[in-house]
Amino acid sequence: MAKGVTTLGYALLGLLAYESLSGYDLARRLKKPVGFFWPARHSQIYPELGLLEAEGLVTFRVVEQPDRPDKKVYEITEGGRAAMRAWVSSPLPQSTVRDELVLRAFCVWLANPAEARALFLEHARLHAETLAHYQDILRDLEQRHGGRPRDFHSPDFAAYVTLNCGIGHERQYVEWCTWVAETLGNADGAYRDG
Amino acid sequence: MAKGVTTLGYALLGLLAYESLSGYDLARRLKKPVGFFWPARHSQIYPELGLLEAEGLVTFRVVEQPDRPDKKVYEITEGGRAAMRAWVSSPLPQSTVRDELVLRAFCVWLANPAEARALFLEHARLHAETLAHYQDILRDLEQRHGGRPRDFHSPDFAAYVTLNCGIGHERQYVEWCTWVAETLGNADGAYRDG
DNA sequence: TCTCACATGTAACTAGTTACATGATTGC
DNA sequence: GCAATCATGTAACTAGTTACATGTGAGA
Numbered sequence: 001m002a003k004g005v006t007t008l009g010y011a012l013l014g015l016l017a018y019e020s021l022s023g024y025d026l027a028r029r030l031k032k033p034v035g036f037f038w039p040a041r042h043s044q045i046y047p048e049l050g051l052l053e054a055e056g057l058v059t060f061r062v063v064e065q066p067d068r069p070d071k072k073v074y075e076i077t078e079g080g081r082a083a084m085r086a087w088v089s090s091p092l093p094q095s096t097v098r099d100e101l102v103l104r105a106f107c108v109w110l111a112n113p114a115e116a117r118a119l120f121l122e123h124a125r126l127h128a129e130t131l132a133h134y135q136d137i138l139r140d141l142e143q144r145h146g147g148r149p150r151d152f153h154s155p156d157f158a159a160y161v162t163l164n165c166g167i168g169h170e171r172q173y174v175e176w177c178t179w180v181a182e183t184l185g186n187a188d189g190a191y192r193d194g
Numbered sequence: 195m196a197k198g199v200t201t202l203g204y205a206l207l208g209l210l211a212y213e214s215l216s217g218y219d220l221a222r223r224l225k226k227p228v229g230f231f232w233p234a235r236h237s238q239i240y241p242e243l244g245l246l247e248a249e250g251l252v253t254f255r256v257v258e259q260p261d262r263p264d265k266k267v268y269e270i271t272e273g274g275r276a277a278m279r280a281w282v283s284s285p286l287p288q289s290t291v292r293d294e295l296v297l298r299a300f301c302v303w304l305a306n307p308a309e310a311r312a313l314f315l316e317h318a319r320l321h322a323e324t325l326a327h328y329q330d331i332l333r334d335l336e337q338r339h340g341g342r343p344r345d346f347h348s349p350d351f352a353a354y355v356t357l358n359c360g361i362g363h364e365r366q367y368v369e370w371c372t373w374v375a376e377t378l379g380n381a382d383g384a385y386r387d388g
Numbered sequence: 389t390c391t392c393a394c395a396t397g398t399a400a401c402t403a404g405t406t407a408c409a410t411g412a413t414t415g416c
Numbered sequence: 417g418c419a420a421t422c423a424t425g426t427a428a429c430t431a432g433t434t435a436c437a438t439g440t441g442a443g444a
Contacts, residue, residue: 023424036296038294046425072423081304084301094324104286169363202431237432237433241397261442
């Protein structure tokens with residue numbers, strides 16, 4: 001678990017453990033909703049790659065492309081792989097969620113019910129879209145494997161497990177948003193605007 | 195939605211809209227897992243209260259206590275209430291989750307299955323505890339209201355809705371962690387340590 | 389005496405976002 | 417000519433965490 005690798009560093013190493021990629025390609029993979037488990041922008045990724053290189057966890061070579069700008073392709077080192085193996089199962093404190101829509105829900109007693117209802121319906125819609133997207137990816141994965149990927153050591157197995165988290169989360173979120181909107185519809189109390 | 199109020203600022207205003215509190219009491223309420231929807235430390239809260247006061251959204255008075263240190267009790271102003279009403283239903287972009295355990299899951303193909311299994315079981319246990327805690331609070335709330343709070347304009351209604359989000363989330367999280375642990379138990383592939 | 393709960397602050401640092409900056413090639 | 421994709425970086429700022437700092441009173 002080398003000196004000072006950040007969680008983003010491990011996210012990058014995790015992708016590079018599967019295939020060598022440029023900073024640009026890493027950025028594409030860590031873009032929501034595809035990299036929903038750890039989104040990041042290129043402005044954070046490029047400096048982080050520099051740090052990983054300084055720690056000897058990745059190396060890069062410049063690949064010249066005739067039609068496109070040159071790129072730096074990063075490859076994980078044996079040290080990088082060792083760091084990943086040490087990190088994946090190491091102790092981890094319970095995460096805290098910080099979700100502004102939930103905060104809004106907590107403050108919803110101050111709101112105009114009709115407006116609040118619209119907000120929750122809109123988010124139900126947004127998350128339903130994300131859910132559908134994840135389900136598409138899952139279907140693809142299942143089709144390629146004829147069911148769930150069975151080999152524990154294949155990245156597809158891990159992707160399958162991760163995707164199921166995203167799907168479970170989005171499904172529950174959509175359900176909750178919809179329920180809140182409905183409940184707001186049925187609620188007592190007329191709104192007096194301030 | 196005054197000039198530059200942060201989300202934490204609204205979280206504080208949301209609590210103050212219900213009752214006047216000191217910075218210390220606000221910090222207690224925004225401490226996980228109770229303030230699970232927006233956790234914060236006192237070191238962030240005290241300066242934020244200063245900003246809210248500068249914007250005229252809260253006022254405070256010093257309350258002298260014979261047995262304990264003096265405290266500043268903050269009260270929301272009419273401007274603060276107006277800012278809250280404007281904010282609660284205003285448009286909000288879809289949130290992104292950043293959960294390290296999900297990232298670990300994505301990288302689990304690099305792990306020792308037995309160790310990874312232990313990690314996910316541990317988190318299933320942690321979240322089951324949180325779930326039980328939320329359910330206790332919900333039961334209390336339901337008992338006091340004889341079912342779900344019906345008045346839309348009561349803070350208890352909002353607390354009920356928020357709590358249901360937390361419960362849904364924790365339930366799905368426990369389920370997922372447990373499923374991952376089980377799946378790791380059944381998976382093919384012996385581990386060769388690096 | 390020592391620790392805990394109450395009470396309020398500041399300083400230093402880390403992580404993440406937004407904006408700035410540049411430049412090639414392809415397709416409309 | 418203009419926008420989009422590819423490609424890589426830096427600068428400025430915001431939000432959040434950890435650590436530092438101080439002091440009272442109650443109870444073990």
